[in-house]
Amino acid sequence: MGGVTSAPEHPQSPDARPSARTPRLIATDLDGTLLRDDKTVSARTIAALADAEAAGIEVFFVTGRPARWMNVVAEHTARHGMAICANGAAVYDLHRGTLLAAYPLDTKDALTVVDALRVAVPGTTFAVERTNGFSYEPAYPPYAPMPDAVIAPAEELLADNGAPVLKLLAKHPDADPDAFLAMALSAAGEHGEITRSSASALLEISGPGVSKATTLARCCAERGVSAEEVVAFGDMPNDLAMLSWAGTSYAVANAHPAVLAATTHRTTANEDDGVARIIEGILAARSN
CATH class of the missing domain: 3.30.1240.10 (Hypothetical Protein, Haloacid Dehalogenase-like Hydrolase; Chain: A; domain 2)
Known part of the structure; x- marks a missing residue:
């Protein structure tokens, strides 16, 4: 079952932890979600991303950005180096600067x-x-x-x-x-x-049918990762399909009203390290 439903009558408070099984993959939007308003990655977020990868949880950046604007996070893609760009229209290996897949607009x-x-x-x-x-x-x-x-x-x-x-x-x-x-x-x-x-x-x-969700689903299928094993984060309408597909989804507090209305989980705003807070909670739950 996807992570987006009709607006909950009593939305969960920020920092609510996933109720699904321990995730195998974290998929996060960048601008307005992972990145701060000055387009940087905070030290806390950098540490959380590294800790997730060290724990065996892959982290995918899934963004509307083109590959040429990925320098700010390229070094944080860990071993796989992969990012989904242009709202799912392209998959790049950021370490090698290589286009791995494209789903173009006719x-x-x-x-x-x-x-x-x-x-x-x-x-x-x-x-x-x-x-x-x-x-x-x-x-x-x-x-x-x-x-x-x-x-x-x-x-x-x-x-x-x-x-x-x-x-x-x-x-x-x-x-x-x-x-x-x-x-x-x-x-x-x-x-x-x-x-x-x-x-x-x-x-x-x-292209018709090309979204963050469709390309993320392809990448997960290649890894044997199910939707239920994915935690996704977003803030804008271009994230809705991905949030709907993922087993567990979070809206940051600064999200567009449509995203806040559609997601059942919340975290704090991008300026307050909302993604990092949830990752820390996931890792803490694993260690207990």
């Missing part, structure tokens, strides 16, 4: 989403994340300066049939983020997995 689906959102939400601009780089429209505001990025209309960016497309990103300057997501799902939901992880009106679109 160009036709991407173009259909672009067309639909241009009509449904005028003013939407787009960017394209491929396995070999990032490109964006002239009006799209990148997160950081990207001097090597290709800048052109989305239709031109997608016309290049080169490296696989991991994500299409859609941004609106002043739309309500949740309303923007709802409109996009209504207009083009059958052509991609549309979600959001940003506080702004920024949507992330991967």
Whole structure:
């Protein structure tokens, strides 16, 4: 049974420990969940991750981030070096800088989403994340300066049939983020997995059926790990599928209302080492 249910009448208090069997794998989101607001990993969290790996519990980072933004946690992926990036569209070996698997967004689906959102939400601009780089429209505001990025209309960016497309990103300057997501799902939901992880009106679109949950499930199956043996952590709508799949799931206290409403377990906020606190509790329970 998955870790997400309808909102509990009396949610568990922070630091509630898993009721499932001792986990074999911990899957955690990064931004807003494991990382602090300044995008660093606290000393307490670093120690908890190392202790989990030493106890034989694998830790997987499952994030919307592209591989190029994984430097902050790359050294904490222990022996396997693996991370699930781009909301499940890619699996990377961060130690070797190698793409292990990709589940791309078909160009036709991407173009259909672009067309639909241009009509449904005028003013939407787009960017394209491929396995070999990032490109964006002239009006799209990148997160950081990207001097090597290709800048052109989305239709031109997608016309290049080169490296696989991991994500299409859609941004609106002043739309309500949740309303923007709802409109996009209504207009083009059958052509991609549309979600959001940003506080702004920024949507992330991967291939139909591609999510953090589907790729995590594949990686677990390869290891003989069942959903019931996984503890997952998240904070935003792009985490909901993963939280639903995992046997035990936690929302950090700063999570989006939809995540707080859906998960049965809670922990403290990312600024208060919420993930580390639960890992410490898991390890303490094992030693008793």
